[in-house]
Amino acid sequence: MATIRTLLTIAVNRNWDTIQLDVSNAFLHGDISEDLYMQQPQGFIDINNPKLVCKLNKSLYGLKQAPRNWFEKFTGFLQNYGFRSSHSDSSLFLYNFNNIQIFLLLYVDDILVTGNNTAAIQTLISALHSQFTLKNLGPTSLFLGIQVIRQATGLFLTQQHYAEKLLNESGLLDSKQTSTPTTPKSNAQTMQNQPFEDPPLYRRLAGLLQYLSITRPDIAFAINQACQHMHQPTVQDFQSLKRLLRYIKGTASFGIPITKGLMILRTYSDADWASDTSDRKSISGFCTFLGPNLISWSVKKQVTVAKSSTEAEYRSLSAATSDVIWLRRLVAELDHPQHSPTIIHCDNTSAIALAKNPVFHARTKHIEIDHHFIRQHINSGAISVTHIASADQLADLLTKHLSPARFHDLRRKLTIQKLDA
Known part of the structure; x- marks a missing residue:
């Protein structure tokens, strides 16, 4: 998803059109390299030879190899056409020849194409038509459930239709709204531990909500x-889930804009030390902007217990560094290299000091060595870790229960806004 947001950001800043394609029965296009046999399907059984089996010449839905066969078939066609696969994302393909640039992004059977030459893109689409059963859906408007709305300033990504469908399925379409998805007091274990009577319902709603976070980092x-x-x-867990849905009820049209701006990466990294009272593990969070646009974010509970806030912040900084290195490689392949170190903002001075001088002593010798690769990337000029005041730390929204005033302030700074804003 970060690749999609990055690609759209590049297209907006270069005034490129984005076109969406859809492949019909994608898995049926794949070629089989192994000898595979199947029983005769119902309704097509040979009366004279009912025990014979069919040898497959092409891929079928249901085969474990079907996704790989389709991807190999499509990739082979693009490579013969002149594309090369991205080293950062295997689903991204790049064409650069005679001052013609075309970027193609594939997700199963959905394709996103953009470039600087409309005629060359139409020629590519015609070539794809000759090889695959293809639908040209025109300018991108709905890609992988994400509504792409064109505005005077650029694009707006939202999942309003998905949010309203989710509220309807949960029976909370007419519920009261809340101002925040969580409450500050939720951190305390003061509520009941009575088991919820319908765990499958909880799991289904929680799973559906995960997809909504594609355009909703809040x-x-x-x-x-x-x-x-x-x-x-x-029961208390389900009440918290309902509160989240009630917050979505009041913010269903929210999303993130993609506008023009100075295309420089910057990242904010934060951690909430020992925030989970059940196992005392910390929460890591980071978010990355490309110019004015939020393109990547993460919230994750740390695997091991941190013995200090410095260690928790350091682990979060390590995760943010990994993401930054990957994003720098991705935007460089999209012909927009970063010529200066990417600044990572951190509000813990001890973690910054440890990153710049990872000395092994009694308080840090238990931290895994691989987390100390931050120093290497600082020396190489890829990143620069800078202190920021806690009040200006945007990643706080990804790691903590916040008051309404603080939450709304950070939500605005993360550019999350209404569709009509």
Whole structure:
């Protein structure tokens, strides 16, 4: 999803059109390299030879190899056409010849194409038509359930239709709205532990909510909290889930804009030390902007218990660094290299000091060595870790329960807004 947002950001800044294609019966196009046999299907059984089996010449839906066969077939066609696969994302294909640039993104049977030459793109589409059963859906408007709305300033990504469908399925379409997805007091274990009577319902709603976070980083932390209780949800867990849905009720049209701006990466990294009172593990969170556009974010509970806030922040900084290195490689392949170090904003001075001088001593010797690769990327000039005041830390929204005033302020700074804003 970060690749999709990055590609759309590049297209908006270069005034390129984006076209959406759809392949009909994609898995039937795949070629089979092995000898595979199947029983005669019902309704097509040979009366004279009912025990014979059919040898497959082409791929079928239901085969474990079908997705791979289709991808190999499509990739082979693009490579023969002159495309090369991206090293950062195997679903991204790049064409650069005679000052013609075309970027193609494939997700199963959905294709997104953009480039600087409309005639060359139409020639590519015609070539694809000759090889595959293809639908040209025109300018991108709905890609993987994400509504792409054109505005005077650029694009707006929202999942309003999906949010309204989710509210309707949960029976909360007419519920009262809440101002935040969680409450500040939710951190305390003061509520009942009575098991919820319908765990499958909880799991289904929590799973559906995960997909909504593609364009809604403001609910990413609340969804992360909800998904930690899928195994044995309690009544209180379901009440928290309902509160999240009631927040979505009032913000169904919210999303993130993609506008023009100076295309420089910058990242905010944060952690909430020992925030989970059940196992005392910390929450890591980071978000990355490409110019004015939010393109990547993450909320994750740390795997091990951190012995100090410095260690928790350091682990989050390590995860943010990994994402930044990948994004720098991705935007460079999209012909927009970053010529200066990417600034990672962190509000913990001890973690910054440890990153710049990872000395092994009694308080840090238990931290895995691979987390100390931050220093290497600082030396190489890929990143620069900078201190930021806690009040200006945008990643707070991804790691903590916040008051309404603080939550709304950070939501605005993360560019999450209404469709008509």
